[in-house]
Amino acid sequence: MNQHTVKMRELARELLSSGQVSLVLGWEKGNLWYKSPPVFISRVEDVEKLIFDEFCHNNLAKYLMDLVHHSGKIAVFVKGCDSRAINRLLQDNQIKREKLYIIGVPCPGLKDPDDAVGKKQGAEVKNSAKCATCSYPNPVVYDALLWETVPVNTTKAPVEELIAKLDSMTPDERYAYWTEQFSRCIRCFACRNVCPACNCRECCFDQAEPDWLGKANNLSENQFMQMTRAMHVAGRCIECGECERVCPMNIPLMAINKKVARDIAELFGECAAGLDLEKRPPLGHFDLNDPEKFM
Amino acid sequence: MLKNLEEVRVFMERINLTPGLAQAKPIRDSLKEHCGTDVGRCYQCGKCTAGCPVAFAMDYTPREIVRLLQLGLKEEALKSKTIWLCATCDTCSTRCPREVEPAKLMEGLRQEAKAKGLVADKRLDLFNDLFLQLVEKYGRVHEMGLILKFNLLSAQPLKDAGHGPGMFLKGKINPLPHTIKDNGEVKQIFARVRALGGEGK
Amino acid sequence: MSIEAVKADKAASQENWEPKILVFACNWCTYAGADLAGLSRLQYPPNVRILRVPCSGRVNPQFVIRAFQKGIDGVLVAGCHPGDCHYATGNYFTRRRYLVMQRLLEFMGMDPARFQARWISGSEGPKFQQVVTQLTQDIKALGPNRKLRDME
Amino acid sequence: MKTIVKSRLAELLQTMAQDFRVLVPVKSETVSQFVPWQEGLTVNLEGNTVLPPKDIFFPQTEKMYKFKVKGSSVDIEEFAEDVQKQVIFGIRSCDMQSIDCLDKVFLTKGYEDTFYKTKRDKTLLVALACTKPQDTCFCESLGLNPLEASGADIQVYDLGDALGFVAKTPEGEELLAKYASLFTEVNAVPQKVEGFNLKAEVAGIPEKLAKMFDHPIWDEVSQKCLGCGACAYLCPTCHCFDISGNVKADQGYKFRCWDCCMFSEYTRMAGGHNPRPSKKERVRNRFMHKLYYFQERYGQLLCTGCGRCIAKCPVGMDITAIIEKIKEAEV
């Protein structure tokens, strides 16, 4: 058992047994060695289920929305990206800070579970793509930090290369590329449901009136859906990469989100989401001197 | 001071603005690009000139140079002594309420005047050329050589002769040219700047 | 001739194809500017259709995608000049939104000319004329839009 | 056994494609599903596809009829669908079982779904035996034989360098006979199946579930579900659909498209009432349907052990673990 897991259990046990919290959100080990799904722990004896390893992908913050009315305080483990999700939800008035005990777990970068499929436990596994672009492995908000912070990697992520490649294409080539991607979409909405920036009570895609999005699965509707989603999370996306990870059809969604984030930074100045609670999302305010070349 | 009647005539001649004004916009744009400063912004308050330590010797004050450019009379500005007399002390740029930078304009105009062969004060230009020749040759500047050569070429061989021995005795000027061991790198810099289209003299 | 017939006619001869362009116009400026263009009898191509909104800030980017989905050839969002918004700040949000949106559309492979945004005030009848004329020319040059379109 | 070396499989498929629409499993970085054969494709013989073959009979979006309002009457016209004879090559036992489930839904109990039937009737199924289960496979626990798919017209065995074909139905015989020239008759023994990583004991589960509608287990099980549709859309047996319209003014068409009981609006009624308001009710329904309701109606489980939902669930929900929990639950 690794030291991280030991520390996690120690703190969780203390929090639960002292009554400081009534629920702990963490990760456990399931039937597959390369998956560490979320676990909800409310009894001290279940603390032993908690683990931390390189497959703790799930962002537990999203569950806090289900638990708004939970009585008592909730302890939640957060990696760097997850902590930005906490800020995202706080900023969107979806959760209450005082109901949370946030335990920061500096994240060394996770492994790609898809690459582990069919391999024996302990085999060499590729790093997860979403962690390659991570600029905030260390939690930005927490009540306790469980271990020392980790250095930020600065390598160029594959998604950057993809964006560069797309940028260099003609509009028709780009359109063809995205056509191929979006025609695969099966509209399972895993991307949306896992996203901490998608925290609407009722998604506009689910609405019958107005009928923003038709139910038919076709390219045009899929394009509408993904572009609308890109606009909705523009400036609010915390770049956790979960949407792309969970997409069963491997659509490179982070290329869109990263591109939009980069555009926004270029246009309105650096405004990485989920870092500063006081900073309003870039599309939620304006500057008199915003660029307007195109007007 | 006006020296003769001919100068009076030229000086007082009415300027036809029409041809110049057609040029005003392109001139303004090209200066913006090359000098990074926009003459169109100037509202002729004169603060640049008011603080200029050299303005007393200029044929056009810095403000007037900007005015010439605003009116599209760049040729006149290029021919002026002003652009050579500017000591680039930057007082004008520092105090300009419109963030126009006359010192930068002078720099750009000087480079352009030189390219067009319109050098109104040969002495300062000669000095700069000699200076850079030394840098290219030796990597560093040999000040005695510079002054001597300058005085020679500017036809005032005995100027500053009085200071030379004093300096020499005080160990302030080295009779031998300074150099760095391997000046290839500096020569290379000059060569590459030239290759990139610069003068690099 | 019924609309269907008109449409069939169009489809039959690609050379006679005329683009259809949607203009989201702010009631207080661009709509009035277009009114002024009318009062001044300033002619422009009949391809543009104005949809009146109270403010350019009311124009949801989803409307724009929807229009492309349904087969529009070009979209213009037009509002008041910065500082002139009838509602103080609506157009500043428009500016931000559509700066992002335009880049997104381009990233998705749309031709930038298909979606444009402009400031046109109520006194700028001639500007309205000039903008929509240019826009129509731009889009004619591109041909019918097939991208994002619901082909079903 | 009729065999063909693997290197000549393409030739066989190419020949068949002259007579049939041939669907084969293909796997690339972007695609993992059954696609119409064309020259140059590589057939994936290792592991199953991410997308199940159910959309061949039951497409995600399927137009039903078009209409036009004229005055006070409505003209309705069906879409004429030209369905070719088709062969699905390389289908696995689990997916064969799912087709059985779909057949029951769409073709039995006194109702025949014509959209489904027209495609199903024209299909020959060539199953491929599984020898290496994937990490998430557990079909054996559900009583399936990975080496012998029930209902297939032909069963194919992996013989290492070659594939062995055995006809299981007259239609299968006919097909093999048609391309007999391409096969070599060889005596061969199919490979054995390797061990399974996952297991699920389903005996008694439906009966137990009958008493567990109000059991607290659903609170726990549903906790981590995000309510997305990945499991249902990847499930070879899930068959819920919605009927919707694409209406433009006075004309349009109706279509049906997959729906998913995990979606919040799935059971929402016109007035806004929703009998399954939270994910607890939805998750319960999903497992009840798979492991109890379907059994009650059709006599078999609505799960084939293909493991796709386990592999792709964003939050690692695992139906085998849930079966285990149900088993252990106190009633």
Place this chain on the structure above:
Amino acid sequence: MKRVGVFICHCGTNIAHTVDCEKVAKTAAEFPHVVFSTDYKYMCSEPGQMVIKNAIKEHKLDRIVVASCSPRMHEPTFRKCMESAGLNPYLMEMANIREHCSWVHPDKEKGTEKAIDLVKMAVAKVVKNTPLTRSSIPIHKRALVIGGGIAGIQAALDIADAGYVVDIVEKEPSIGGRMAQVDKTFPTLDCSACILTPKMVDAAQHPNINLVTYSEIEKVEGYVGNFEVTIRHKARSVDVSKCTGCGTCWEKCPTKVASEFELGLGTRKAIYTPFPQAVPNKPVIDRDNCRYFKTGKCMVCQKLCPTGAVDYTQEDQLETIRYGAIVVATGFDLFDHSVYGEYGYGKYPDVITGLQFERLINASGPTAGKIKRPSDHKEPKTIVFIKCVGSRDEAKGKPYCSKTCCMYTAKHATLVKEKIKDSQAIVFYMDVRTPGKNYEEFYQRAVDEYGVQYVRGRVSKIYQKGDKLIVKGEDTLLGKQVEVEADMVVLATAMVARSDAGDLARKVGFSYDQHDFFTEAHPKLRPVETHTAGVYLAGACQGPKDIPDSVSQASAAAAKVCGLLSKNEMATEPIISAVNESICSGCGLCISICPYKAIDLKTITERVHGKMLERQVAAVNSGLCQGCGACTVACRSSALNLRGFTNEQILAEVDALCL
């Protein structure tokens, strides 16, 4: 099925000459939900409206489309027509087939085609229209004026004269503001105090005016007609009900500090009134400097006060009052010229500001009206005035023109020549701007009669040399560098917004520009209103202004207030945003986007799984919402919708067009 009627207007030949109106009407008859369609020569005429009314009755129409001229022209006409036909006026849409079609497209075929599209869009929209009704909000008949300078006083007097109660909240101990500091006023050279003090007294004695001095605005809630304003009464340490203003306390107070009113040129005591004519004439204790508050000893004022009014135990008091309207008249500050290193960073004692100069020449000022240099109290003979200090200077100051400096500098120079006969007044200027009645004449008099020397050029540097100030500039008309040996330099410093202007604007809820001046609702047509209904602007808080401008704007604001307060209720526009609470997630993004502060979060209780749970949702205040719709786009889940321009309506139009 909806029952839509379509009415195509010929507008004489205005429309009909390029649009085949009959064909448009015929085609429109085939559109879904259209049960009646016709064309007519003049739809807006009496008979035309009769055509509509009759058709509504005859065909049981429940909504109509009129295709004619711009709705900006006749929308009200047809709404009224609907009303008289017994239908909700908002169940009508217009298609603009004149300005946007017949007048701009000469080709009849294409024009007709476009007209058909426009009608189709309008029909698609009107099908989705719902009846809208105006509502009304009550008006509380009391006004608040923030700021007791000349603008505030004038506004208050006008409102009070109209019969409404008005409170002036002033943060200083006395009203009077900047004008009280000024000596003479241009262009008449009236004594400022002579015209201001009677107004101050009027305000104090007016039965409808309450002076609330030494007080600040703490919080503003509510909306037009119903503002809830919390006022902080700062602890004065003097019981105003007992104090008679006899002056014993400040005569005997042992502590002297620099006087703010005298801009550091004079002193005051720790218990003080800012100036002798203060209204109310009741002192306050400056606790930061009072010996008692610093050391616990002294108490001289309390001992000597004949009425026992000094009360060291006073504390700040908060009071909440309801107002129907607010006038903001908080005035301006002076630009801090210490950013100019070239002018000595404010370190040369004899380089002063224009307002300091006002105090130097004021008979009640620190020098009793004698012009003396601050450094050595000598009478200066050569005085240089520098204009545009901080104004029209993007590098170190403000880009705008402060508007008043040209005139007050001319006034100062004139007064110098009047008071010191053998003096020289030299004005360095860039432009002389005198757009006002008798202003240019005044300036010319300064030059002609008083011999003030104007030099065109901006001063670059002031050097101190002995007891002289060397002022270096260029005479740009000569193109020569010039210098002046001056005894004193007066800087015409810019007018800038109060340093706390942004705070106040945020508190009250209206907008301000990049220089913190308050933003009027429209620069030409609504110059005294803010974007927030019920809040009006007066004076230099909106931008640099002189006294006549401030006073006229104050009266204008007062007129607006009176207009508002004269009504018992105010009708609200029905085209406003509405929240679908069942969808709203309460994220609050709409709140920051609303320019009118019309959206707030409220807590609702709903039954979930048999439990009563609370959650927050957005709530639109119908009194504040102006119907711009910005919030609807900010709302990702479309929980906010704009009535009259709903998502459904706009999408229907888009779809109809694109067909």
Place this chain on the structure above:
Amino acid sequence: MKLAYYPGCSLSTTGIEYNMSTLAVARTLGLDLWEIPEWNCCGASSAHLTNHLLALALPARNLAIAEEAGLDVAVPCAACFARFKATEAAVKDSAETRATIEEVIGRKYEAKYTVKSLLDVFVNTVGLSQIKTLVNRPLEGLKVAPYYGCLLVRPHKITQFDDPEDPVTIDQIMSAIGAEPVYWGYKTECCGAAHPTVVPEVGLKMLKSIYQGARDAGADCIVTACPLCLTNLDMRQKEVGEQNNTQYNLPVFYFTELVGLALGHDPHTLGIDKHFVDALAFLKNKGFLNPVQNRRDSE
């Protein structure tokens, strides 16, 4: 404290005493100055007036060498400082410029380290209190006119050092060593740069106003941090005086010389004997040349 040190051409010739005093004082103050090996001329105003790219490239080579050593750069000469700062700013400002410069100099230069004027180093790296504690010959009663010239403080955007209209670092250092800085208006007035040499009819007039200003302000001497300024102010004083029928007699010092003196160094070590206006006699008259005991070098 280790810093790269760029003396520049002047400090090996006309400004040799600046170099001498800097090195002497640096040792006492505990500064480790590492002279950039094989440094080249910064191009001064000549390159700047002739070719933009050359003006950026010449300093860049030196900065690149310092960057390779991983050191901030201390520059005593105001002219070199201005050129270095311009290059540093240009490289930071634009990746494109950086690439061009790197191509021209054939070295990598990313502006990772900071260029500091020697004044900046004295006030902010060493610190005034440190200087104060090391003084053992306070220059009490010495009225100095601190003279900064143009290039140290302008353009402020680039030099980012001291106030462009009223710089105070020399004043502060002078106060720290016991001297009395006078307040005068000519602190940042231009000395004429090359003008006194090249166009003397202009340059000498520029110098005159500075002499006059210092005298009017009651200064005994002028202190500067620029070798060009010093040469102009020192060498031309007699000439300008004669032209104007007066005698100025204002010794001109490098600030390092006076600091050195105050710390107890021998005036010859500091190069104070190398001035045109007789500085030694002046200091002797003021009583600052008496030998000092107990000079402490900081560790």
